[in-house]
Every structure is written in C-alpha cells, then in structure tokens.
Amino acid sequence: MRKILSLVLVLTLVLGSFSFAFAAQDDVSGHENEAAIRRLMELGLVEGDSRGIRPDDTITRAEFATMVVRVLGKEDIAKFTTGATNFADVPAGHWASGYINVASTIGLVNGYGDGNFGPEDEITYEQALTIVVRALGYNQEAVEKGGYPVGYLVVADDLDLDIKAEGTAGVPTTRATVFQMLDNALTVDMMVQDGFGEDKTYKVEEGKTLLGELGYDKLTARVVDINTSDLEITLEDEGDFEVPEGFEFEKAYGLELTVWVDGDEVVVCEINDEPMFDAVTGAEDEITLVSADEDYAVVEDATLILDGEEVKAENFNADYAKVVLNDEDEVIWAQGFTFDDTFVVEEVEDGIIYSYNSDELDSEDYVIVKDGTEIVAEDIEEGDILFYNKDEGYIVVYNESENGEITRVYDNAVKFEGEVYDYALTNYDMKYLDGTTLGKADKNVLDAMMDEDENVTVYFDFAGDIVLVEGDQGESDTTSFYAVVESTTSPYPDRGTTKYTFDILNEEGDVVKYDLTETFADEYDGDGTNGVTTWTTDIVTGAVVEVTVDEDGDITEVALVGSSTTLSGEDLEIDATYAEGYRLQDDAVVFWDEDNDDAVADWTVMTWLEAEDEFSKVLDGGAEIYPGSNGRVAVMVVTDTDVDSDTTDYTGLVTNVRELNTGDTWEVTIEVNGEEYEYLTDGTLKASGITGISDMDDLEDKVVTVTVGNESEEISAAVIETGTTPALVTDIDTADDEITVSGSVYELVENAVIYDATDNYAELSLRDLEVNDKVSVYFVNNDTTRFVEYVIRTDLAPTTGGGNDTTVIETNYVIDSTSTFKVDLADGLTESDYIIVFAEKDGTVAATISTFTDATSISVPSGLTTNTEYTIKVMKVSDGTVEASVDVLYQ
Structure with missing residues (x-):
C-alpha cells in the first residue's frame, strides 16, 4: 500500500485543516516556487486551506521533522513511541513527541545540545537542508566534508537540493523553500549502509528514492505516442499511462523520460533527453x-x-x-x-490570430509550439513569425532575426550583410513589412528598401533563409499585381497617336481600363519579351498577366504568367497544398468564373485561403494552374467547382444494397475513402444498363463511381470501375505508401483504402498486406497508372516452403523459365524411387521430371503456362505417395 496517506495526514497537522482544493484563494500562481508546489499538490503532499498555501510563511522544527518522518514511511513507529522524549522542552503530551523521538533516534535531528529541541522555533535554512540530507542517507558524507552546517550545505549543493531553494544560514526559511527542497529530493538516489561494524560502508543505491519509499514505481522509457484529449502518453515497451492536467505533451513527445507511476498514472517525471x-x-x-x-x-x-x-x-x-x-x-x-506558409502576427483576439494582411488562423485548429514547448494563442505576441502546416494543424513560433543593410537585389535573391539569400528556394514567399503593410517582397520592394532604409530587420526560417524583411521602402517606384485581360481592341488613332485599349480584372476584383501606346505594344512584338511574341495575338481576353505600374498608376510592364497546366486526374480539395505538382499557398490569386460562361468582368477574385468560403473543391478539369517563377502556384483560373454542378461523382466500394418496401427504390451504401454514405436510387439506375449488372444486388462488393444529386442525394448513374487483374504483391513500402504488384510500383494516395475480399471486405492497413498476396488496384479517377485510390486483396499469400520435416523443396514462390529449384530428400531415400510433378490446382499434371539429382539445382521444365499457380510434388513412383510439396507461381 502506498504510504502517501500518512504524509497527507501529517500535512493536516502542519498546514492546518484543508479542503480538497483551494478553498479561498490561489496564492501559488506566479510564485517562483510554483512548479514545485504544484507538483507536491499533484502528489497529494500539499493542499491549501481557507488561507491558501501561505508559501511565504515560516514552518516550525516540529512540523518539518514530522513531515520528513512521515515521508520516510515511519509513521507507525512514531505512533508507537509517542510519550516521553530526551528533550526537556518536548513533554510526553506534545503532539509531535513520537515523531521527534523517531527523528532523533534515526539521526535526522540532534537538538540544540543543551537538552532542548525547540519544537516551536522557526526552522532555519541550514537546519532544513541538514534534515533532508540526513533523510536521503548522506549524513556520513556530510560529516566527512565538514559536518554541520558547512558539510551539509556542500552535500545539498552536490545533490541539487538547493536549486530554486536558496536561503541564508541562521535565518528562518519559508514553506515555499521547504517545499522546493522536498521536491528536489523526491527523485534523488538515496545512500544506504552496506555491511556492519568495522565493515560498514555507504553506497548510493540507484533507483531507491523518496518517491519509491512512498510506493511509486520508477520507469525509464521513450514517449512513442501522445493522446492529449485522453491525457495519456505511451511509453515504449511499457504501455499507456495517464498524466495530470498541464502535462507538456509536445515537450515530452519522442523523449526518454524517467517517470514514477502509481499503477497506470504518472505522478512525477523527469526528461532525460535534450532535443x-x-x-x-x-x-x-x-x-x-x-x-x-x-x-x-x-x-x-x-x-x-x-x-x-x-x-x-x-x-x-x-x-x-x-x-x-x-x-x-x-x-x-x-x-x-513541412510548412505551407509563414504568418506575421498583428494581434490575437478570442483565439483568432490575425495577420497584417487580414489573414487569420483559428488557434483551435492548431497545436502551437515555441522553443519545443506547447503554448496557447494568448502567448503569441504582435510581430511573431508563425510557420504553419494546415493539414497537420501545427504552428511553430520562430523569431530569429538580424538587423543590417541590403546591398544588392537580384531577380530571385538579395544580398544582406554580405551574404546572398535565394528566396526562390523556400516553400513560401519572402514577405515584407513596411509599418503595418504586409506583402510579397519582390525585387521592386527590395530595391526600394535598399535605397531608402540602411538598417532593415530580416527574419529567418530554420534553414537560415529569409522569410520576412521589415523596413521602410519609402514611396515605391513600381507595384506589380496579377490580372486577367478583360478586353482589348485593335490599334486606334487618338490625337495623332496610335493606341490600344487594355482593360483588365485586377486582384481586387475591379476592372481597370488603360490606354497603351502602339510604341509600348510594339516593344513586345517579335522577340518574346515577357512571354509575349505578338501583342495582338497574345494579349487577348482571358490571358493571365502580371502588370507593373509606377507611382502614378501608369503601366510600365506587362508579362504573360507562363504556361498553364490543366487540373487533371482528380478533384482539388480546398485544403490541398499542391496543384499539378506546384506548391499551393494561401495567397495564390484565384479568378473564379462561377458559371463557366461569364464575361471576365463578372468573375469573382479571391485568394486560395478565401476560396474555402466559396467552395470545398475544384472539380477535375475545372481549373488552369499558372505557376510563378519560384515553382509555386501564382494564379488559378477556376471554372468548375462542387457548387457549380447539380451532381457530384463519388468513387467507392458498395457494401450493401437494400430494396425499400415502397418498391423500385433501393438504398445503396457506399464507402468512399473509408467514410460510409447512403444514397437512394430508383429503377432508372437498373434500367440504364450498367455493364455486368443484371440485378441491383450485383453492385455489392464492387468499386463503383456513382453520380449523386447535390440536393436530392439520389444516384442518377453508376459505372463499375475495372481494377487491374489480380496479381501478386512483390514488395511493400509503408514509409512511402507504395506497393509493387507484378513489377509495377503504385503509390497510395492520402485517402486510399485497402479492402480484404477474403474477409467480408474488412478494411486493412498497408502493413496488413503481405508479399505474395494477390490484389487488384483501382486508380484515381481511372486516369493514371501510378496513383491508387483503392486496393482489393483477392487472395492471401499461399503457404510456401518445403514439404515435411525431412524432405524439403527449396524454391522461390515466383518462378519462371530461367529458375531452378532443389529437392533435398530425407536420409535413406533414393532419387530413382521418385519423380517430380508440376500439377495445376485442379490436379492436372502439366509437366514431369523423371530423373533428378538429390540436393542439386534442377531447371524448371518447359510447357508451363504463365501467370499460373502450380504445386510441385515429390511423388513416389511405386504408389503415388507425395513425399513433399510446395506451391509456386509461374510467370
């Protein structure tokens, strides 16, 4: 039984009556010894009363001696010895007489030397440390180092008992200091006597601690999993353990801890690693x-x-x-x-983190970490740089910065304090902050800062690349933005000058009209300047351009935004971070033609982050992706989303089909990427003539693409997807989510699901598959031969190996015409008595080897059919007895 109850009882005497929690006030918050006091509270060793904990009050010698005796588990002895003492000032009726008797008998206290103990005297700093050192068994070492008080102070320092428990000799110490000493002492390895009499020595007994004396078990293991919602951690090879409120999960994850546990509850832990x-x-x-x-x-x-x-x-x-x-x-x-982007904090309000450019992050969606420790949104300050991953819900606060001067600006790089930083190599755009204006730091902005501000502040990521430049750019000479050409005209005369109209839809959603001179347009003809070969053929309605204007708002440059790539192969979910292989950041500009036929002037303009308020995904083929020079998506022209269509296609495994009692109506249950949905359909689906379906029940256990009405949630059409012919799994790579089937490598997409047709289509993980299982794979939207959305296991790996314990057939499971195998007959058997038979599953003999040499390589016979399973049998000629057999696949 744990001895903690005894300590709780003595604290009733020491601290007065108390309730389970603070009855009146929390006078510990903010105290320099708060962590130690809270830990003792978690252990049940310290609790407050109506006056609180009173950490800065003093404690008497009798009270402290009693505490330590109880901690050492000697309460029963103290009760037995209640009565007369060796100290004149501790009468037999004193409440602590038994405890003082024990303390003096085991050498924790000696009294003043004049026959008195001073039970009501306030204990001094050196007296308290001396008692703790003696309780831990280090009395002899302290004596050897000078005795009282110096030797004890030296040992206490060696044992780190005085960490955050500093004091002055001769001065009464506080409760907080005493609590800190005890907290420091809880996990110290105690010194014990070894031998007796003249052979008596002392040694440190590793693992013997005050916590152990209280009945707690000590474990040392790595934290391999954390569960913040259930307040649990998983210790490697030890199992799951509950941890108290306030446990620092992120700090502990992956580290080796030494913990003291009560059953499956962690009561105290120490971190052993420094990550x-x-x-x-x-x-x-x-x-x-x-x-x-x-x-x-x-x-x-x-x-x-x-x-x-x-x-x-x-x-x-x-x-x-x-x-x-x-x-x-x-x-x-x-x-x-990996991070999606950076975020420069302007303010935090009600858990929402706001940036200077009006972006926002909801802190409830993220774990926020700074210096390896989880923090809350309220700990974030203005100007903090956040690095975030939306999919994983993870934010890291990192503010590494340096002040200095920009001395050169290149196309995609900047020289700062003599070092060149290439900002096209990061996953996220370099930003600038000028006062409260936040934006993308292009060469024009950096040029302006170089000319205007000789002392800018740059902020770095963990790789040492610049992510933010804070400084004054003065009045910028030029500004660049993305736009879509709304309309142009052929050259027209205007007061003696030939001009073009150039009307564009800009990033603000406004149509702005410009008149450009023929001279301006002619500069782009013939040489491919900024991607334009001929102004009149390239700068047309719908063209995506980057426009640069000067301080007067006049256009100084127009550039086509590269070649676009059509979204192909699958829908683009709103939380995606890549589109057609290009990094997709929150500030990518989206031009949305909602009805796919509107004039450019009627399009909606937003950022990719803002698009989540408009639709949940862009449908396959419904967008043109325009990458910028840094390999990230600059612009997306969207024409087809899930809110544009009356129907949506879903591909999944049909697990059940039920006919309703209304007649001619069926309920179809389909699992889409592991999520189960139910849709209704009527006789039109059956009547539509789905290939291979004669009855609605035939849909069960098939991968099907269904067309579902967005409002009606009824199936209007269905197509049975055709997977690959079942074939052998020859390799499994769980780290890269890849399987190799008959030599072809397939990558499972993020939401891919594996079903086991041999076990009622139960869901499997990739780790559940085995080499030599047979599977069919179903590609994403049936449009590729690489990325797989569904895998169906059709057969388990056959049992391979070699016959019985005496005669063994040595072969690989997969063989071909160039393969060899061996037959190792049991001792005493003769080769001439046996033949080797290759039989098909139905027993048909496909080939026979009538002569072979024992334990020598044998060539696979000819006449076998590829992609066919055979059983190799070692058969006795005289009576057909099979001595050994093994299954193989001939390819």
Missing part, C-alpha cells in the same frame, strides 16, 4: 541539420515522422524538425514538418 531543433535534409542512413551544418547517422530502428507519416531517412526533408540522439550521438527519433 535539437533545425531544418533537416535526409540521405541514406543519415540526416543533416541544415543550420547547424552537422550530419548524424540514423540508427536502424529509428522513428522518423514527417508530416504525420513514418518515413525513411532519405525521405526525411523537413522545414522544421525535433531531433533526438542516443548516447552515441545517433538519431533515434525525430519528428518533422
């Missing part, structure tokens, strides 16, 4: 910390988690990572993230 934080690039069996410029080997069984998925070292490329080393300085655990 590193940096950007990381991976290679085979090692990773590089970018800013530190250090390479570290990765142990074979290391856990590397990137954006929520376990990966191999060569794929561990993170914008930010928490890296943990073992004792040999090898990577044993790491968690990394």
